[in-house]
Amino acid sequence: MFGLHGLTRKVAIYMAVVAAGGLLSTTVGWGLLYSLFVSQGLIADDIPMEFQAVDYLSLALSLVLGLGTAIIAARSLTRRIVQPVTQIAQAARTITTGDLTARAAAGDQSLGEIADLAADFNHMAGWLEVSVAEATQWNATIAHELRTPLTVLNGLLQGAADGVFEKDDAWTAMLRTQVDGLTRLVEDLRVLSLEESGHFHLRFEVVNLAAIAAPLRVLYDPVLAQSGLVPRWTLPDVEVAGDPSRIRQAALALLENARIHAAPGPLEISIETRGDQVVFSVADAGPGVPEETANSIFAPFKRGRADGNGSGLGLAVVRSIARAHGGEAMLAPSPLGGSSFAFWLPLIREDVEPGA
Template sequence: MPLTDGIGRNVAARIGLVTLTGFILSAFCAFFVYAWVFENHPGVVAAPHHWKPQAVDYAVIVAAVLTAIGLAVMAGALLARQIVLPLASLAITAQRISEGDLTARATVGKRALRETAQLVEDFNRMAQRLQAHAEERIAWNAKIAHELRTPVTILKGRLEGVADGVFQIDDHTLTSLRRQIEGLARIVEDLRVVSLAESNHLDLQLEAVDLSQEIGALREIVQPSLSAAGFEAQWRLEPALAVCDPTRLRQAALALLENARRHAVPGPLVIRTATFGAFARISIEDSGPGIDADRAAHIFHPFKRDPSATGSGLGLAVVRAIAEAHGGLALHRNTVAGGSLFTLEIPRQPARRPAV
């Protein structure tokens, strides 16, 4: 490999050069030291005429130099392999990833240096995350296509029926078409919110509001559909002042109410607003049937729902996205009575962002 050969030769050559330089410097130092000793302390060393090297001395010196350089080159080559082989693996793996092979991973030898091994480990971790994101994007695209296909198919069928004269353009047909269009718009908006939140680009229009008034304004909107589904809505709205985006929080509350209407058993449905220390809360409590631990672990993730359930699987993901955009949390727990309690909790004062 060019990378290995280039760095290996350079390391070995430089270590050999350093060794040779050390011998030369040692020889010169010895010459000057012995000259000074003979000049100042002539009785300590032999006379200068005994200093003349013989052939065997030159042979020993040359052999020592060659042996030292050889050992230095070997040590340099081993060191180069410890450094270069993981780097070469990194280079090859990076090239494979750039060509689309996201499963490629770099390898590190048993004797690799700690810093090099850490570099390879960090690179592989980054590659793993890149692969996970790519797989998640593919899954997202498939799920989005699935969610959009149903209302689009219905719209297409109804419009073709109108064009062929099968359906008359009356109030019932227009209402049905409008309902499908509203469903499409809601899915698109939910996808937009979740995508913006995932990329930390969900903008908020903050203002000081009382959540009890904002959530109370939804009563006239949702009361008819809740009553028709058999729910007895109980609005227990305590003052909850907070600096937040009221439009987004109403959107989250509507998503929680729609989730309860679709999945909870008809009965009492308690809607609360309250404060808890530095936080403001919006909570929806239903009468059952509750959610098992396995499902609850990923209930706020996009498209996580039972196969038999209706809806897009985005409502609770939108709730979490809005809560986290405010610096808060979306929570769930089962109640003692066997129902579900969903809570959206946000700071009453937004966290200060560092100056850019």
């Protein structure tokens, strides 16, 4: 039909039918009204009621003009509908082939709702492209992080089997070190996946933050000293509502981050109250975090320095645990000249009942 196809053809036919129906109903209506006027004596009886040739010609011209106008209007309207929809369909087919860069071009003449549909489709396609790229990066990074300790474990076991290593306390300690590293990595991945899936459930209770940090002081003072760090602890008694094991995990992650990355020198580990927040912070003397990576330092597998140390998950776990408690992880300049990594939790105030 006049070179029209698909949806354009259907809309044109529907509009043509509507135009013809409207013209026909108008003609019949006027005829009935004309007859009514004659029966009521409003029009002289000697006026002929039959259609004349000129009437048929006028009706035919009106029908042709109406149909032509309907088809032209339908073609203009459907072009504004079909073109962006076709673009979306083509982009969707391209995406199914694996090319996630495909986007739909709505055009300047598209109707508002169709333009919104194309924009939403492009947003969804962009999100899908980023998600797939991140998943690919995650898989490659996880494989890399797992490969190192597994390779070391395999070497230790193979060396013991070949008689290269003695199965003494030193050999057992090396095995435990690698197993502990694997355990921490798997647990960090588990925390991040639970948060992302919305299944990160905590066992809340009233806990003294200093009581959680005090055992870590006994554990980490000699470890930090081996790295050339001089820790100074400030642990006032402050209560928060949270999961003690998860808060301990977040504090451990900050201490481990300092052990791996901080330059030898003083290390301030403190608990302080800031308004309605309780902040646990670890401030070092350097070398600091580059400005270009500071905004994404708490993202998974992000490292402040490209030295290959650490799994890149510790700070992401800190952020996940803090957010699960209604808090947040923070990075700020340290008064010692380096960086201050911290997380804050809501303070339990004496004038407010827990859970209020």
